[in-house]
Amino acid sequence: MTSPMPAKANTARTIGIYARGGRLATWREIAIGLGIAVVSAGLAILLEPWIDQTGSALIIVLGVVNAGALFGLVSSATASVVAFLLYNFFIAEPTMVLRMTTGQDVAPLLAFSLTALVTGALAGRLKDREQSAQRGNIRLASLLSTSRALQSTVTADSVASALLSAGANLEFRAGSKDVPLPGDGQTSCPVMIAGRIVGTIHTRVDQSGVVDADYLATVSALVALALERAELSAQVADAMALARSEELKTALLSSVSHDLRTPLTAIIASASSLADLGDRLPPEARHSLLRTIVSEGERLDRFTANLLELSRLQSGAPIPTSALDPADIVASAAARSRVRIDHQLVGRVPSGAYLVHADAQLFEAAITNILENAAVHGGGGPIEITARADGDRFELGISDHGPGIPEAERERVFERFHRLDPGRPGSGLGLAIAKGFVTASGGSVAATDRQDGLPGTRILVSLPLARDSLTHGLIKHA
Amino acid sequence: MASSSMPDVNGSILFVEDEAALMAVLVPVLSASGYQIATANCGESARQQLFDQPFDLVLLDLGLPDKDGKELIEPAVAAGAAVIVISARHQEAEKVASLDRGADDYVDKPFEISVLMARIRAAIRRRGALAIRQTSYSHGPLRVDLASRRVTLEDQTVRLSPKEWALLSVLVASAGQVVTHKRLLAAGWGTASTDAQYLRVYMGLLRQKIEEDPSAPRILLTEPGVGYRLSAPTQI
Numbered sequence: 144m145t146s147p148m149p150a151k152a153n154t155a156r157t158i159g160i161y162a163r164g165g166r167l168a169t170w171r172e173i174a175i176g177l178g179i180a181v182v183s184a185g186l187a188i189l190l191e192p193w194i195d196q197t198g199s200a201l202i203i204v205l206g207v208v209n210a211g212a213l214f215g216l217v218s219s220a221t222a223s224v225v226a227f228l229l230y231n232f233f234i235a236e237p238t239m240v241l242r243m244t245t246g247q248d249v250a251p252l253l254a255f256s257l258t259a260l261v262t263g264a265l266a267g268r269l270k271d272r273e274q275s276a277q278r279g280n281i282r283l284a285s286l287l288s289t290s291r292a293l294q295s296t297v298t299a300d301s302v303a304s305a306l307l308s309a310g311a312n313l314e315f316r317a318g319s320k321d322v323p324l325p326g327d328g329q330t331s332c333p334v335m336i337a338g339r340i341v342g343t344i345h346t347r348v349d350q351s352g353v354v355d356a357d358y359l360a361t362v363s364a365l366v367a368l369a370l371e372r373a374e375l376s377a378q379v380a381d382a383m384a385l386a387r388s389e390e391l392k393t394a395l396l397s398s399v400s401h402d403l404r405t406p407l408t409a410i411i412a413s414a415s416s417l418a419d420l421g422d423r424l425p426p427e428a429r430h431s432l433l434r435t436i437v438s439e440g441e442r443l444d445r446f447t448a449n450l451l452e453l454s455r456l457q458s459g460a461p462i463p464t465s466a467l468d469p470a471d472i473v474a475s476a477a478a479r480s481r482v483r484i485d486h487q488l489v490g491r492v493p494s495g496a497y498l499v500h501a502d503a504q505l506f507e508a509a510i511t512n513i514l515e516n517a518a519v520h521g522g523g524g525p526i527e528i529t530a531r532a533d534g535d536r537f538e539l540g541i542s543d544h545g546p547g548i549p550e551a552e553r554e555r556v557f558e559r560f561h562r563l564d565p566g567r568p569g570s571g572l573g574l575a576i577a578k579g580f581v582t583a584s585g586g587s588v589a590a591t592d593r594q595d596g597l598p599g600t601r602i603l604v605s606l607p608l609a610r611d612s613l614t615h616g617l618i619k620h621a
Numbered sequence: 622m623a624s625s626s627m628p629d630v631n632g633s634i635l636f637v638e639d640e641a642a643l644m645a646v647l648v649p650v651l652s653a654s655g656y657q658i659a660t661a662n663c664g665e666s667a668r669q670q671l672f673d674q675p676f677d678l679v680l681l682d683l684g685l686p687d688k689d690g691k692e693l694i695e696p697a698v699a700a701g702a703a704v705i706v707i708s709a710r711h712q713e714a715e716k717v718a719s720l721d722r723g724a725d726d727y728v729d730k731p732f733e734i735s736v737l738m739a740r741i742r743a744a745i746r747r748r749g750a751l752a753i754r755q756t757s758y759s760h761g762p763l764r765v766d767l768a769s770r771r772v773t774l775e776d777q778t779v780r781l782s783p784k785e786w787a788l789l790s791v792l793v794a795s796a797g798q799v800v801t802h803k804r805l806l807a808a809g810w811g812t813a814s815t816d817a818q819y820l821r822v823y824m825g826l827l828r829q830k831i832e833e834d835p836s837a838p839r840i841l842l843t844e845p846g847v848g849y850r851l852s853a854p855t856q857i
Contacts, residue, residue, distance in 0.1 A: 408643060409642040411732065412732065412734050419733075423654075435645050442642075
């Protein structure tokens with residue numbers, strides 16, 4: 144078991160437990176056996192005048208058995224050989240020679256030697272078993288802790304750190320660069336997944352004394368499993384993300400298809416009616432068709448603006464912001480949506496009072512969406528606009544007189560395709576797009592109660608005030 | 622506009638639509654074209670009105686806020702109205718399902734008013750013609766007489782196989798309207814489970830015989846994924 148024979152390529156797996164300490168350990172055991180034999184033989188020689196040859200033989204046997212019991216087979220075998228020689232030389236007649244004269248002399252001597260050898264061997268084997276059981280336990284515990292640590296890993300990166308932290312102090316190096324040579328079997332082992340080398344584990348400092356080729360092979364299998372699992376769960380996550388984005392794409396496409404085609408249908412039907420029927424239509428009908436063409440054209444324009452801004456956001460490029468007067472933005476957003484919403488706009492953002500950091504197109508698109516939303520869901524009453532500075536933030540409130548949004552829904556109304564009342568027209572995208580646009584400009588959007596206690600919703604847009612407006616005292620509270 | 626030559630094509634229409642913009646366009650135009658028009662902006666209102674009074678035709682947008690528009694097809698047909706489905710959904714499955722449930726025809730958004738008018742006329746005419754069967758069809762140089770089983774192209778007799786005749790007569794009976802694969806297969810082969818490939822082959826043969834340019838058909842039109850349509854007849 145403890146053979147220190149040099150490893151050969153094809154015998155790498157038969158190397159004993161003490162991969163590095165084998166030679167040392169054996170010499171130590173032989174020395175101990177020698178020592179015990181000398182001590183017990185010395186004691187026997189000293190006491191021989193009083194206790195007779197048989198008594199001193201028993202003392203020596205006691206020593207050999209103890210050598211075996213305490214230090215294992217090698218010690219007991221050494222002790223028994225040495226003790227036999229010492230006994231033969233110093234105690235058995237004739238003393239001071241290594242020679243047997245009569246059968247009477249030989250018989251007890253032989254019996255003694257055999258007894259010493261057998262009992263020593265038995266005790267030694269017990270000791271060895273105990274030691275190897277102990278080592279087995281340590282290996283098992285170490286493997287278990289490694290396995291536990293590896294099982295909790297979810298990414299390929301965490302496999303290496305889990306392995307380092309898991310007792311046996313092994314190192315995982317990904318890639319097939321550090322593949323061990325066959326002779327390195329005791330200190331490293333390749334990790335294979337489906338016959339392909341994906342990395343190597345290396346022994347660092349082995350304090351536990353449990354690392355050998357078998358151990359490395361087992362750990363390498365565990366690492367391979369963990370890596371495979373990490374790879375699979377990454378694939379599952381990818382697949383789910385893909386499915387989600389596909390779902391979103393489908394929903395977006397069907398919304399785009401509806402939002403584009405509805406105004407187009409109205410425009411084409413109006414225009415072809417005017418072309419085909421012309422004079423046969425009463426003047427007010429002709430006028431209404433022309434108005435429809437204009438307003439639906441504007442609706443298309445708003446929609447394409449949204450799409451363009453969305454695609455700009457999705458390109459992932461950082462959105463440059465500049466200092467803007469929110470009064471201009473709100474006015475142009477209101478003009479953009481006013482045609483469609485025949486609502487009264489109450490209040491305004493005082494011109495020149497604030498400067499905010501935002502992207503002009505995104506900001507305007509966001510406000511347009513919020514105004515549209517208030518127009519469609521706001522109960523038909525006037526839409527109120529408030530503006531104020533709060534610390535280094537600019538706050539724009541857009542309030543309506545609709546039924547209001549229940550507390551629990553106030554976060555969700557900003558989710559894509561979330562609609563409070565599926566019975567009302569809408570794509571469930573307006574507020575989500577508004578939020579996306581404002582967030583991209585470094586701001587935030589929230590839905591709250593109206594502040595005057597009346598039923599209705601207030602959408603609060605918060606954007607960072609430009610430093611200039613703070614330092615130059617531009618803020619004159621409205 | 623062909624309707625100018627037939628001032629008698631009037632009728633009552635229930636327009637079921639949730640988009641105010643389309644409503645604003647079609648109501649004055651259909652009124653000016655001599656139709657009596659009622660509107661419903663949701664499924665429930667439509668159901669109620671169908672219950673209250675008879676309509677010649679229901680113009681039905683499938684995308685309604687409160688229910689799937691297709692659910693209105695059976696009640697409308699049961700109330701004796703022809704049904705034309707308007708949908709932005711370009712899915713063939715939706716169209717086929719609507720036609721299977723009894724809709725007469727559909728128009729895809731966006732549409733030109735002349736197309737919609739032609740479909741409305743065809744649907745109302747066919748509904749009237751169920752009592753007095755449609756017996757002849759003419760389009761350009763093509764004449765089809767169902768009673769005498771005669772097909773002529775520029776006064777030359779066109780010889781059709783029995784199968785070709787079966788298919789053409791179904792199309793003539795619904796002239797101007799879409800006829801689904803299913804109905805054509807049933808007419809030609811007695812079962813709708815026949816491979817639609819056969820249909821394509823026979824439609825190709827028919828086109829060879831009745832179209833001026835079979836590769837650019839103007840009479841026997843393909844409705845992809847749904848069926849075939851014989852162009853609205855030209856007035857004599």
